Amino acid sequence: MILVFAAVGGLGCAVQVAADEQASVRGSRPNFIFLLLDDAGWTDTGAYGGRMLTPHLDRLAADGIAFTDAHSPAPNCSPSRAGILTGRIPARTGIYSYLPVAHPMHLRAEEITVADLAVQAGYRTGLFGKWHLSDLDNADQPGPLDQGFEVSFATSNNAAPSHRDPVNFRRNGQAVGKIEGYSCQILVDETIDWLDSIGAGQEDAAPFLACVWFHEPHTPIASPPELVQACLERHPELTQRQAEYLANIENVDRAVGRLLDWLDQRDLARDTVVWFTSDNGPLNAFSKGDLRGLKSHVWEGGHRVPAIVRWTGRIQPGMWCSVPVSGIDFLPTFCELVGVQVPADRTIDGVSQVPLWLGREDDFHRATPLYWYFYRLNPSLAMRDGDWCIVAHTDDADRPKAHPLLREDMPRVLQAKPVRWQLFHLGRDRGQTIDLADDEPQQLERMKRQLDKLHAEVLSEGVRWDIPESYQSRANRRVWDSE
Ligand SMILES: [Ca+2]
Numbered sequence: 001m002i003l004v005f006a007a008v009g010g011l012g013c014a015v016q017v018a019a020d021e022q023a024s025v026r027g028s029r030p031n032f033i034f035l036l037l038d039d040a041g042w043t044d045t046g047a048y049g050g051r052m053l054t055p056h057l058d059r060l061a062a063d064g065i066a067f068t069d070a071h072s073p074a075p076n077c078s079p080s081r082a083g084i085l086t087g088r089i090p091a092r093t094g095i096y097s098y099l100p101v102a103h104p105m106h107l108r109a110e111e112i113t114v115a116d117l118a119v120q121a122g123y124r125t126g127l128f129g130k131w132h133l134s135d136l137d138n139a140d141q142p143g144p145l146d147q148g149f150e151v152s153f154a155t156s157n158n159a160a161p162s163h164r165d166p167v168n169f170r171r172n173g174q175a176v177g178k179i180e181g182y183s184c185q186i187l188v189d190e191t192i193d194w195l196d197s198i199g200a201g202q203e204d205a206a207p208f209l210a211c212v213w214f215h216e217p218h219t220p221i222a223s224p225p226e227l228v229q230a231c232l233e234r235h236p237e238l239t240q241r242q243a244e245y246l247a248n249i250e251n252v253d254r255a256v257g258r259l260l261d262w263l264d265q266r267d268l269a270r271d272t273v274v275w276f277t278s279d280n281g282p283l284n285a286f287s288k289g290d291l292r293g294l295k296s297h298v299w300e301g302g303h304r305v306p307a308i309v310r311w312t313g314r315i316q317p318g319m320w321c322s323v324p325v326s327g328i329d330f331l332p333t334f335c336e337l338v339g340v341q342v343p344a345d346r347t348i349d350g351v352s353q354v355p356l357w358l359g360r361e362d363d364f365h366r367a368t369p370l371y372w373y374f375y376r377l378n379p380s381l382a383m384r385d386g387d388w389c390i391v392a393h394t395d396d397a398d399r400p401k402a403h404p405l406l407r408e409d410m411p412r413v414l415q416a417k418p419v420r421w422q423l424f425h426l427g428r429d430r431g432q433t434i435d436l437a438d439d440e441p442q443q444l445e446r447m448k449r450q451l452d453k454l455h456a457e458v459l460s461e462g463v464r465w466d467i468p469e470s471y472q473s474r475a476n477r478r479v480w481d482s483e
Contacts, residue, residue, distance in 0.1 A: 027339025041287025056257035070307030087331030094463025115148025201266030402475030
């Protein structure tokens with residue numbers, strides 16, 4: 001057996017593995033549970049240095065691989081979810097921003113989702129929680145059941161009126177009314193019921209893909225009072241609001257713990273990939289660590305997120321990996337493990353993370369750079385090349401914009417060109433405090449050309465939505481600077 005050791009420090013994953021392990025996992029058809037938080041920041045678990053108590057999520061990290069340079073596909077809910085499900089840069093799918101109520105933008109039926117591929121491969125598929133890729137009240141838009149999910153227990157956007165006693169869940173499209181309890185616990189109850197109903201863990205049961213997409217810790221927050229009180233006692237420096245926030249994630253951790261216990265009880269831990277991350281950066285400054293920027297920003301704080309993958313018996317426990325990865329890697333990773341082809345009739349931007357999971361960093365190659373575009377915020381563009389990160393405004397930066405995507409935005413979103421570049425070396429300056437654009441002209445020029453090309457190519461594929469004029473009258477416009 002050949003043993004490979006990847007060096008710690010700089011880019012890399014510290015691990016010792018068998019070199020032939022990678023071939024053996026191809027086509028292994030594990031179950032998948034994709035746990036997604038909504039608006040959780042980079043440091044919002046104990047494993048990543050947060051002040052909340054998250055023993056179950058920390059256990060996932062201790063038993064699997066945790067990424068220090070992981071990213072959401074976008075700094076904002078809906079585009080990020082589109083990227084996770086399709087493996088594509090979100091703007092390619094036509095999702096440029098969050099989906100407001102009764103807006104025409106949605107994930108189109110012609111997109112191929114990881115759930116579509118899973119069904120074709122004989123998987124059972126379920127979507128539980130916040131969807132935010134169509135309006136579930138609009139039967140003309142494709143919902144989860146049209147995008148490869150066999151069952152859905154979902155809300156269009158946030159749990160309403162809050163995480164406590166939500167009233168807006170739909171089960172397979174049908175409104176279910178008020179449910180008592182907290183959203184994260186309700187989701188896990190539903191997930192476990194479904195897994196039991198499909199015989200998961202029984203001999204000859206089909207493998208499953210469960211997307212468990214929590215509403216927490218997106219506002220409006222509601223947390224169990226005993227957890228809030230315990231946070232305040234442990235951390236008297238916290239405000240009530242901060243304690244509510246920490247307790248909110250602790251409540252998710254309890255829910256995740258119940259799901260992990262269920263896997264253990266069914267002896268499924270070894271057969272199940274558990275992938276945990278967040279859909280974008282936080283609204284709270286105390287959740288971003290030393291990163292620059294918050295949710296919606298293309299600065300690191302907008303999209304660098306926690307990411308942990310556990311696959312018991314396959315991934316060496318306790319690995320920390322500093323290679324840049326993204327949620328758009330989920331679909332190609334799934335394809336490799338299940339042994340199905342990545343869709344060949346469209347551009348897939350993500351890449352399988354399996355080599356990193358197995359400590360074979362030399363076999364990990366990202367063809368398309370990680371790239372973020374959010375037309376509403378200034379700056380609007382970011383792109384990675386190893387440790388280097390270029391950040392740019394667009395020539396549309398000074399135009400006032402509303403919170404929702406408006407009719408007047410549509411042509412501009414697809415025409416905006418990069419201008420006013422900044423350059424950062426994230427290996428030395430993760431907080432993006434020192435602009436090296438003047439000091440590194442060759443690196444800057446190289447990345448400018450690369451960004452110009454990729455941005456133009458992505459937008460050439462973008463969808464032009466026919467947005468009603470009625471949105472014009474509701475929305476105040478302003479210039480959204482995130483400096
Ligand atoms: Ca979000």
